[in-house]
Amino acid sequence: MEGNSAPLPLRAASQVASRLVNPGGRPSEKSLREAVDGKLVLVTGASHGIGRAAAGKLGAAGATVLLVARSGDRLKELEREITQCGGSAHAYVADLSDPESTNALTAEVLERHDQVDVLVNNAGMSIRRSVEFSYERFHDFERTAWVNYLSPVKLVLALLPAMRARGSGHIVNVSTSGVRMPPAPRWSAYMASKSAYDVFIRTVALEAARDGVTVSSIYMPIVRTRMIAPTPEFRYVPSLSAGQAGDLVCKAIVERPGSIGPWWVSAVEAGSAFTRWPWETAMGIWNRVSQDSSNAAHSAGPAKG
Ligand SMILES: NC(=O)c1ccc[n+]([C@@H]2O[C@H](COP(=O)([O-])OP(=O)(O)OC[C@H]3O[C@@H](n4cnc5c(N)ncnc54)[C@H](OP(=O)(O)O)[C@@H]3O)[C@@H](O)[C@H]2O)c1
Secondary structure, eight states, X not given: OOSOOSOHHHHHHHXXXXXXXXXXXXXXXXXXXXXXXXXXXXXXXXXXXXXXXXHHHHHHTTOEEEEEESOHHHHHHHHHHHHHTTOEEEEEEOOTTSHXXXXXXXXXXXXXXXXXXXXXEOOOOEEOOOGGGOTTOHXXXXXXXXXXXXXXXXXXXXXXXXXXXXTOEEEEEEEEGGGGSOOOTTOHHHHHHHHHHHHHHHHHHHHHGGGXXXXXXXXXXXXOSGGGTTOGGGTTSOOBOHHHXXXXXXXXXXXXXXXXXXXXXXXXXXXXXXXXXHHHHHHHHHHHHSOOOTTOEEOSSOOOO
């Protein structure tokens, strides 16, 4: 869902608001080219949304982009687009919810390429489902854990040693501003898995910095991709387009900051010790009055189990 079907005045208001939530802007073409020309950049979740937008921009700027996702046809299409613009790309079909598939991906990448300069852990699976509807759905927690946490960890374990050995490398974590906010009902599987990877990679950042490897975590606000399509309440929330979010990924690669996020995330985070009680009270009320559904999964792709 790249577009926004809201009425015009709401769309206009949402565009103004999106300027307020956008923590970045876009790097200049020159700075992006200087940062990635001739570099090998692996982008997971390159078939749709943020990952696709970012991969296209990186390819156009001269990077060789390794495109990872399950939708091989969409990866091939992007590979062609990048090649036609004079760039270079290679499609890798992998299912990051399947440990064997992730193992095969890392083995193939390591065999075919001497080094990966930048790893963008972007692929994600979102589920909005209250625990009441999850009693028989342990597989939801397993799948989100694999896609959002464990497979990204596997990729880091496979690619980090060479980065450290040569004294350079960059890892981008496409995270959500939700991990820095107090919890909201129905997002337990998604937020727990995103939080786990966030803590993992920030810890790795501390250890790998001495070997020249940098880590950037992007705490995305709402982005208008197919991921948010099943959540009606997100329709009028200030949001970014996939292209704007892709620009943030490029900005992270150019500037290598420790984190990028909307200004209000830091404010909420700083105040969360004081706001915990009112927030959780408000969320409890919201949970009682808003609509719940056993079928509100945002799984990008076919469900298992
Ligand atoms: N949209 C938002 O509001 C928002 C907000 C904060 C953070 N984020 C984060 O941004 C990242 C990108 O999300 P998006 O909004 O661009 O969503 P999206 O449009 O649904 O794209 C998700 C991408 O992840 C890939 N993916 C999902 N499951 C996979 C699997 N099992 N194996 C391999 N690839 C898989 C999908 O490819 P295939 O289906 O082809 O496999 C797709 O390319 C995610 O990490 C998400 O958590 C999004």
